[in-house]
Amino acid sequence: MTFGWTFNPFFNVFILQVIWAIGMSMILLGLLIHLPYKIIFAVGLSIVIGHNIMDFPSLSSALKGSLVANLLYFSNFSIYAITQNHVFIIVYSFLPWTGVMLLGFCFGKLFEPGIDSTKRIKTLFQLSSAVVILFFILRLINVYGDPVPWSVQPRGFTYTLLSFFNVNKYPPSLLFLCMTLGPGILFLAFIEKIQNKFTDIMNVYGKVPMIFYVLHFYLIHVLVVIVFYWQGFGSADIVSPNNPFLFKPNGLGFGLWGVYVIWSMVVLLLYPVCKKYGLYKSTHHQWWLSYL
Secondary structure, eight states, X not given: OHHHHHXXXXXXXXXXXXXXXXXXXXXXXXXXXXXXHHHHHHHHHHHHHHGGGGGSHHHHTTXXXXXXXXXXXXXXXXXXXEETTEEEEEOSOHHHHHHHHHHHHHHGGGGSTTOXXXXXHHHHHHHXXXXXXXXXXXXXXXXXXXXSXXXXXXXXHHHHHHHHHOOOBTTBOHHHHHHHHHHHHHHHXXXXXXXXXXXXXXXXXXXXXXXXXXXXXXXHHHHHHHHHHHTTOOGGGSSOTTOOSTTOOTTOSOOHHHHHHHHHHHHHHHHHHHHHXXXXXXXXXXXXXXXX
16 A cells, blocks of 8 residues: 555555554454453453553653554654665554454444344444543543643634644544544434435445545546646656655645545546445455455
């Protein structure tokens, strides 16, 4: 995926991001999967709820600084040299995401065959309500759950509100996970019994998320190259100083509405690919299909 990110054939930069965090988390889940369900749940919950304790300086100061510490938790786009011309960047520390994956594995129990739909919807409502309420309680207390406390902003209420909801994703804080997963679980409850053309389309993407994720990088970067030349840049602009991403000079691109248009285009263009691959995956059973 490094090439998909940078379009750099020399691989000067390796980016440890989503695939890295998912891969490490899957390895750890694979080691734990034979343990009782309750133990997996307890480990996942302990990581998600407890990992922000490492944000307190009295503890973190003794742990920060090493490669292992950054791989596990503390990285903030940490850069490490491999050779003189090659580095890797730790974007996602994997341990908090491992906690999310363990809980996600346990969450799947709600969708096993034989689970009553009405009972599942009730459980989803209760769970989402508890997660959202936990977010507001912890954020109002402003002591634990995110490394950066919110504060009253001199520019007024709007910016104070933005400060309140401005929580940390690198690594994902407890409050970030509550703020995103809570509404997501609630959404699952609302759409439980909805079956229409829109949900059919969403299911196409949902059944093959990895192939979409991989292909969308390459499609986007092909579009970047097209826009690069369309906006008047030339071969001399392909490589920018101190920038590992090729075809990305200063001034390239569009405003926010242009980004929305490109995003919509990428989603639509990949729909037939995802649909065809989903049909192939449902009728074939090669071992590699479970990974893509």
